[in-house]
Amino acid sequence: MTPSFLSKVGWRVLGVVWLCTVGMVGMVSAQDIAADAVAALRERVTANCNTPDLVGPVERQVLCDGLLRVGLRQDYPRFGEDGANGPVGYEADIARDIAARLGVEVAFVPVTPINRIAKLGSAEIDLVIATMGHNTQRDPTVHFLRPHYFQSETIVVGRATTGPLEWEDLETRLVCTTVGNYSNVILAPRVGRLMLFPRPQQLIDAMENEMCPLIAQDDTLLIPLINPVDGVTRFERKLGFAPVPWGMAMPLGVSEEMSSVMRQILIEMHRDGTFLRYALDHGLPTAFLTEESARWRSEACAGSPQDCLTPPLDVQLEPSAVAGIADLIENTLAQSLGLELRLGFMESEVAWRLFLGGLGTSILAVILSVVATVLLSFAVASLLVSQLGPIRILGQTLVTIFLNVPTFLVLVIMSTLMIWAFSYSFTTAMASAILAICGINGCYAGSAIAEAHVVTTGTATSSRFMQSVGVASIPLNGYIFNAVRGISAATVVGVPDLVNALNDITAFSGAQTFYYWLLVIFYIAAVLVTGLALRRAMPLFVPGWRA
Amino acid sequence: MTLFDVLTLDFLLAFLQGLTLNLSTALIVLVTVLPIAFVLAMGMNSRHALVSRPIEAFIKLLQALPVFVVLFFMSGVLTDRSPLLVPFRGNLPLMLLVLGQTPYVMAYGADQFSAMLSRLQRRDRRQALLIIPSIGRAFQMVVTTSCFGAALGVPEAMSVVIFTAEQLPDEATQIMFYAVASLMFLVILRICLIPFRVVHSVFDKRIVASGKVAA
Numbered sequence: 001m002t003p004s005f006l007s008k009v010g011w012r013v014l015g016v017v018w019l020c021t022v023g024m025v026g027m028v029s030a031q032d033i034a035a036d037a038v039a040a041l042r043e044r045v046t047a048n049c050n051t052p053d054l055v056g057p058v059e060r061q062v063l064c065d066g067l068l069r070v071g072l073r074q075d076y077p078r079f080g081e082d083g084a085n086g087p088v089g090y091e092a093d094i095a096r097d098i099a100a101r102l103g104v105e106v107a108f109v110p111v112t113p114i115n116r117i118a119k120l121g122s123a124e125i126d127l128v129i130a131t132m133g134h135n136t137q138r139d140p141t142v143h144f145l146r147p148h149y150f151q152s153e154t155i156v157v158g159r160a161t162t163g164p165l166e167w168e169d170l171e172t173r174l175v176c177t178t179v180g181n182y183s184n185v186i187l188a189p190r191v192g193r194l195m196l197f198p199r200p201q202q203l204i205d206a207m208e209n210e211m212c213p214l215i216a217q218d219d220t221l222l223i224p225l226i227n228p229v230d231g232v233t234r235f236e237r238k239l240g241f242a243p244v245p246w247g248m249a250m251p252l253g254v255s256e257e258m259s260s261v262m263r264q265i266l267i268e269m270h271r272d273g274t275f276l277r278y279a280l281d282h283g284l285p286t287a288f289l290t291e292e293s294a295r296w297r298s299e300a301c302a303g304s305p306q307d308c309l310t311p312p313l314d315v316q317l318e319p320s321a322v323a324g325i326a327d328l329i330e331n332t333l334a335q336s337l338g339l340e341l342r343l344g345f346m347e348s349e350v351a352w353r354l355f356l357g358g359l360g361t362s363i364l365a366v367i368l369s370v371v372a373t374v375l376l377s378f379a380v381a382s383l384l385v386s387q388l389g390p391i392r393i394l395g396q397t398l399v400t401i402f403l404n405v406p407t408f409l410v411l412v413i414m415s416t417l418m419i420w421a422f423s424y425s426f427t428t429a430m431a432s433a434i435l436a437i438c439g440i441n442g443c444y445a446g447s448a449i450a451e452a453h454v455v456t457t458g459t460a461t462s463s464r465f466m467q468s469v470g471v472a473s474i475p476l477n478g479y480i481f482n483a484v485r486g487i488s489a490a491t492v493v494g495v496p497d498l499v500n501a502l503n504d505i506t507a508f509s510g511a512q513t514f515y516y517w518l519l520v521i522f523y524i525a526a527v528l529v530t531g532l533a534l535r536r537a538m539p540l541f542v543p544g545w546r547a
Numbered sequence: 548m549t550l551f552d553v554l555t556l557d558f559l560l561a562f563l564q565g566l567t568l569n570l571s572t573a574l575i576v577l578v579t580v581l582p583i584a585f586v587l588a589m590g591m592n593s594r595h596a597l598v599s600r601p602i603e604a605f606i607k608l609l610q611a612l613p614v615f616v617v618l619f620f621m622s623g624v625l626t627d628r629s630p631l632l633v634p635f636r637g638n639l640p641l642m643l644l645v646l647g648q649t650p651y652v653m654a655y656g657a658d659q660f661s662a663m664l665s666r667l668q669r670r671d672r673r674q675a676l677l678i679i680p681s682i683g684r685a686f687q688m689v690v691t692t693s694c695f696g697a698a699l700g701v702p703e704a705m706s707v708v709i710f711t712a713e714q715l716p717d718e719a720t721q722i723m724f725y726a727v728a729s730l731m732f733l734v735i736l737r738i739c740l741i742p743f744r745v746v747h748s749v750f751d752k753r754i755v756a757s758g759k760v761a762a
Contacts, residue, residue: 176700181621195700198626210710211700377657404733406694408705412712413725420718485613492615492698499619506623520612527611 011018034264038102041261056255058126062091066104070095071111071119071128078282079131091129093278094149094248098127103445117141120251121533125252126261134184134247134311143254144260146309147296149275151288154183155219156239157207157226159397165214165238172424172494176203176212179507182315183242185350187216188504192494196507207235214238219285227283243288244313267305270296317348342510345518351505358501359522365430365487365497366526370533372438373445373483377476380446381468385453402443407489411436415493425471426496433490441479441486448475462543470544477534484530488523498522550723553711561711564729565704568696572644572703573689576652577682580646584656591661592668596712602657609654614692618647622699640701651692655685663752672754676747683743687736704732 042063048054049064062068072087072095073080080089087095087108099106109125133152134144156175157393158165166189176195177184188194195212197203200221206212207225215222225235250262269275276289295301301308302456313450319325326346333339345355402410413430422428452471458464469476491499502515538545576587590602619645659681666675694705708728 048638195698196623197700206700211702211703211706213713323643400727401733404736405729406691406705406732408697409708409725409729409732410692412709413722415730416712416718416721416725420722481611485611486615488613488619489615489695492695499616503619512623516616516623519616523613523616524608534689 015096027247032424034101034261034268037261037264041257042103044257054127056253056258057123058250058254058412059258060275061123061126062102062104062258067107068095068099068102068104068127069107069109069125069132070099071116071125072108073112073116073130074108075108075112076131076220078284079220080129088372090150090278090282090284091131093281094275095127095129096280097269097274098265100267102261117249120249123251125481127248129248132246132249133244133313135244135315138310142249143252143259144249144312145259145266146247147263147266147270147292147308148247149266150246150271150279150284151243152218152220152246153240153243154181154187154216155222155237156214156216157222157235158214158238159231160236162213167239168213170239172419173214173245174212175214175216176206177216177507178203178452178508179512181218182244182313182508183216184504184507185317185348186242188507189350189354193491193500194503196503218244223283223285245310247312249337261515263305263309267296267301286510317350320346320352322346322352341514342511344511345502345505345515351509354501354504355498358498361430361496361501362487362498362522362526365433365490365495366484366530368430369438369483370471370480370530371436373441373480374476376438376442377445377449378469380443381449381453381465384446384450385465385468395450399443402440406419407436407440407486408492410440411489411493414439424494429494430490433487433493433495436493437486437489438483441483444482445472445476445479448472448479466542467544469542470546471540473542474544477531480534481527481530484526485523488519501533548714548716550715550720550727551559553714553724554727558707558711561707562704562731565702565707568641568644568701568703568731569690569693570739572641572648572693574685575641575645576648576689577686580649580652581656581660581682581685584653585660587653587657588660588664591657592664606654606657609650612650614648614651615695617650618643618695618699621647640696640703643699643701644696644703647695648689648692652685652689655688656682659685673751676754679743679747679750680740683740683747686743689741690736690739691732 002529041059045055045059045063049060050380052060055064072091074082074087076089076091078089080087082088082093083092086092092108095108096106103304109118109119111125111128111130113130113132116128116132119125120128125284128142129149132138134146134148138144156165156170170191172192174193175187175191175193177187178200179196179198184194195206197206200217203212203215203217204222204225207215219237219240222237225232226237228234248266250259269287270292273293276286276293279286279289295308296305326343330341330343333341345351355454380395380398383391386392386395403414411433414436415429418428447470449465449468452468453464456464456467456471458467462470488497488499491497491503499519502519506512506515587602587606591600591606593599625639625643625646643713658676663675663678666672666677693703695703696703697706697709708725712724712728715721715724
């Protein structure tokens with residue numbers, strides 16, 4: 001037996017013992033309060049079933065018609081799935097239990113994350129229990145019921161054969177995740193590079209196909225990966241962060257009386273260990289529910305339940321100093337051109353900081369790439385035109401290697417050499433990217449200068465070498481442009497440039513297409529500005545510069 | 548794990564399997580994009596400025612686009628439900644690589660064809676034939692730049708190299724492994740150029756021979 005198996009069995013035994021011993025204590029009083037509340041509501045509502053003005057639509061539907069219509073996901077393993085006799089899973093069990101406590105029948109309505117709130121609004125369902133995180137953004141759109149019935153967190157999963165991971169280790173690592181997660185706000189600034197996927201299943205496939213060494217996603221989605229049915233654990237949880245409480249919800253405008261009854265039922269389900277039992281039945285993480293069960297049985301929460309309700313997760317990002325300008329631009333574009341544009345990178349402090357950092361790094365990379373390509377081309381040309389045979393052979397070898405190995409491989413080799421010789425840092429990442437991209441273009445340009453060297457003799461005002469540079473100025477100009485464009489690939493060795501920054505911002509704010517257009521515009525502008533700068537500056541240093 | 552533990556037949560087969568994606572990308576891009584590039588080149592060589600100028604500007608714009616950024620753009624925007632996927636029989640990685648390389652090859656091809664047309668106008672057939680090695684170089688470039696797919700989750704040859712290197716214990720061993728991988732790429736890329744050189748040589752000899760007969 002493996003330690004992880006023992007640990008799993010141990011937790012289950014502890015959970016059952018916990019339920020048997022402490023669950024019984026809180027059960028009697030809690031059940032009484034909830035049952036009394038249900039009875040009182042039923043009495044008032046059923047007496048007025050024929051008087052619609054005196055009864056809210058939800059109460060009438062549930063208690064007069066005797067049917068609780070629950071919106072449930074049917075595509076979420078262990079929470080809501082299709083079974084032989086109707087939906088099965090943690091949330092399906094909870095829905096049946098709540099209906100039983102209300103003394104009504106239950107009808108399940110399939111919902112998705114996209115339509116679950118709309119179906120509540122259109123009165124197609126009375127209650128939604130559908131893996132819905134309770135956050136400040138969503139809170140005003142429906143009537144969330146508390147206490148929360150589950151809590152998920154984002155976990156970073158890697159191969160079980162690799163060692164443990166600390167947050168500091170992520171600074172140099174590639175982490176794959178899905179677009180649009182709130183937790184990416186925390187993840188993005190702390191990892192070397194994010195690779196984004198549209199759907200969680202693609203993420204899991206990428207991990208299994210060895211494309212992604214680490215993936216970050218909601219723990220409930222990764223349970224099958226880290227606790228597989230066959231018991232062979234290939235992947236494990238390395239880190240966890242960003243806990244999100246899950247709430248069930250009723251339509252806005254539901255009466256305080258109905259809401260209070262539901263709250264009593266949920267408190268009761270925590271106190272008597274119902275939530276914990278269902279979680280154990282479906283192999284879900286139980287740390288949160290164990291804690292909640294103990295909390296709701298405490299005297300403090302029994303005496304003042306309202307004070308024990310936990311708030312929704314605050315997902316409002318701190319606004320940036322230029323958020324007002326972003327709003328102004330967005331409103332002006334909307335009013336004058338009817339253009340709906342969201343400048344997410346200017347709205348929050350974290351996104352604006354990432355954007356400015358990326359922009360600064362990219363501008364630095366572009367400047368360095370121009371200078372380095374010129375210098376390296378001179379160096380390579382000097383080797384190629386040397387009068388010493390061994391030095392010429394060295395130059396030829398360099399050119400052959402740089403020109404026949406994929407750019408990505410050259411980048412990776414340079415990066416590995418740098419980390420081996422020094423250690424990973426911004427400087428080493430930038431230096432390896434510059435050496436790789438400018439090395440390749442410098443070799444091409446150096447070869448062009450060396451070819452021109454054959455047909456030049458030097459003039460009275462310039463040396464033969466500088467005259468060769470002037471003759472080769474058109475290809476040299478082209479290779480400098482190539483380096484400027486190519487430096488965008490520096491992100492693959494962890495340079496926190498604009499590609500990296502906009503990718504990170506996309507990870508939590510969506511709107512991929514807009515950010516990618518920004519990137520394209522930046523690099524086109526970089527090429528144009530470089531062209532202008534070369535046209536003005538190079539003739540000062542190179543006589544006969546014609547480009 | 549040592550260098551010799553990873554340099555196995557399994558690695559070689561996985562590498563070659565990944566390489567088929569790089570090579571098929573290069574073939575598809577050249578076959579589909581070069582005819583469009585040829586049409587653009589005819590437009591560039593047009594005597595009417597109204598036709599040639601906009602096309603030249605368009606080509607300059609395409610030349611300014613970094614291949615990595617275009618690939619990155621495509622990887623974020625394209626999905627496996629995209630209608631564009633139909634001609635690629637549902638193969639999203641292949642579609643991503645092909646569409647990502649298209650702007651660059653279109654610009655490069657248009658430039659090369661434009662030069663070829665100018666040489667033909669000057670009746671310099673031998674110089675015009677240089678289009679063949681130029682296409683060979685384009686093939687080589689597409690194969691090497693498609694290796695960026697490894698950074699975007701595409702299972703091509705470079706991704707096999709990266710994954711295998713990650714299993715090695717230290718940077719020194721990884722560098723030795725990368726040296727071997729570089730050699731493999733170098734040999735393959737040189738081999739890729741051979742057919743283009745042979746075809747060029749055959750046609751060049753024919754032109755030279757026909758010139759002698761005419762003389």
